[in-house]
Structures are given as structure tokens and as C-alpha cells.
Amino acid sequence: MKSLAIVVRDDAYDKILTPLAFAYLAAAEGTQVDMLFVNWAVRALTEKGAAELKIDGRHADEDAYVREQVARAGLPAGIHDILVALKETGCVSLYGCSLAGAIFDVNETNLIPQAEGIVGASWFLHEKAAKADLCQYF
Amino acid sequence: MSKPQPHFTLDAIGKCCPMPIVETNKAMRMLAAGQVLEIIATDVGTRSDIPSWCERTGNTLLGIEEDGTEIRFYVRKEH
Numbered sequence: 001m002k003s004l005a006i007v008v009r010d011d012a013y014d015k016i017l018t019p020l021a022f023a024y025l026a027a028a029e030g031t032q033v034d035m036l037f038v039n040w041a042v043r044a045l046t047e048k049g050a051a052e053l054k055i056d057g058r059h060a061d062e063d064a065y066v067r068e069q070v071a072r073a074g075l076p077a078g079i080h081d082i083l084v085a086l087k088e089t090g091c092v093s094l095y096g097c098s099l100a101g102a103i104f105d106v107n108e109t110n111l112i113p114q115a116e117g118i119v120g121a122s123w124f125l126h127e128k129a130a131k132a133d134l135c136q137y138f
Numbered sequence: 139m140s141k142p143q144p145h146f147t148l149d150a151i152g153k154c155c156p157m158p159i160v161e162t163n164k165a166m167r168m169l170a171a172g173q174v175l176e177i178i179a180t181d182v183g184t185r186s187d188i189p190s191w192c193e194r195t196g197n198t199l200l201g202i203e204e205d206g207t208e209i210r211f212y213v214r215k216e217h
Contacts, residue, residue, distance in 0.1 A: 025156040028163040029195070074153035074161075 003032045005124075005132035011040040013053040013079065014066055019138040020082045021075070027091035034093045034128040038121070042100035046110045050080035080112065087114040095119045142200045142212040144176035145169060151208065154181045159191055162213075166197065169215045174200065177211040184209055 004026045008019045023033045043049030055063045071077040076085055086092040094115040096106050101118045108118065129135045148165045150158040158179050165175055177188060185202075188211045192199040200212040 021156045025159055028156070028160040029191075072152060073155075074150075074157035 001026065001031050001133045003034070003132040003134075005129040005135040006033065006035045007124075007129070007135070007137045008035060008037050008041045008044075009039045010138060011044055011049075011053055012056045013063065014055045014059065015138065016041060016044060016053065016079060017070065017075075017082075019136065020079070020086065022136065023086055023092055024075075024082070024089070027086060027089035030091060032091055032093075033086075034095065034124070034132065036095045036097055036119070036121070036124045036128070038097040038100045040100075040104060042096045042104050042106045044079055044083070045094060045096045045112055045115045046106055047080055047112055048110070049106070050078065050083065050112075053079050083112065083114050095124060097121050097124070141203075142174050142176075142214070144212060145173040147176040147178065150177055150179040150181070150184070152180055155183050155187065158184050159187055162188065162191065166195075166213070166215055171215050171217055173215050175213045175215065177213065179209050179211070180207050182209075184211070188213070 006019050006023060023035060027033050037045050044053060055066060067077050076082050096111060096115060096118045098118050098120050101107055146165060146169060148161055150161055158181055162177055169175055189199050192213055197216050198214040200214055203210040
């Protein structure tokens, strides 16, 4: 697999772990991974937003336990730290959706430096998702 | 068959997916072709992930040993 496109929508701490783990696996083998953060998940591309991600819903009271288990598994426990690790592979590009950015107040001023920028969804779908060997939605 | 002699050991005990594969990739970059990497893991997912990784990347899985919860993989770097 040479390229993987991932669209991330869900920003719950536990639910965002899976696309990040898949991206890390693929990037470790040299696969180019392009990730578009849409809806609430775009806030993960800001330091404040990443730090505020929590487990929600019926598992909300297990937040501390899950973070401890993630650290034991060897992953950086913080979402921002995982994004930094992904970027350090040299194979991952992180994009924020422009619509999501407008709705959830994410722009070039608060975007983490690891992110490529804010892009239109149409560009991502045509230039990245449609051309990738595999496209996943989370 | 004699036990392969590793040139480097990767301790992935306690670590879970994706870390054993991520760290295996990093460790293999430090080896020269022909050298052997020993990976010690406890994640049962590595039983399928490491052989599949070897096949995909063209490296040779020389052997697997299991002792209690520890799984040892011996991988020879081919290129």
C-alpha cells in the first residue's frame, strides 16, 4: 500500500485513537498517509483542543483508566503527542477541513505547526481520498 | 535447528498495537542486510502482525518461540 487517506470525524479521546494508530502503522512502513479532520475532530489540530479531548458517552467515567492503558501500550498518552509522533515519521500529512474550521473556530492562527493547513473538503476528496490506495472514515 | 543469533533485540514487552510494528520498522533501519533482529513481544496480535510484516517487506522470519506470555521473533533483514 503506497497511500492511505483517512477522514476523522469523531473527537472522543478513545475513538480518535483508532485512526491515529492505523496512521502510525501505515506510516511506519513508509505509506503516505493523508488525514482530514472534519466536524468536531478538527479541534484535535489545536493544542487546546487536543488536550481537552475526553472519553464521552457511557464510558466517560473510564477516562483515566483508558489513558493509563494507552501509556502502558507504549503510545504517547496525549493526542497532541501522538500527532507529533505521526508527523515525525515524515509520511503523515494532517489537514483541517475548512467548513469544520469555520464552525469550530480552528484557523491558521491556532492550528498546530504539525498540520499542513486548512483545506477544502473537495480538494481532499479528489486529490487525496480518490487517489489513495485505501480510504477510511472514522 | 539452532537458535538464530540476534544482532539486536527489540524489547516490546507490554506494548500493544501499533507500537511493536512501529518499533520493528525503526529497529530494522539500524541493521545491515543479513543481520538478525530479535523481537520480544507480549501482544498476541504480533503473532499475525510480525509474520505478515515480514512477508510484505521482504524480510525473512527465521523463527518464533513462545515462552509463557513472551513471544520471540527472529527476523533476518534481507535488503
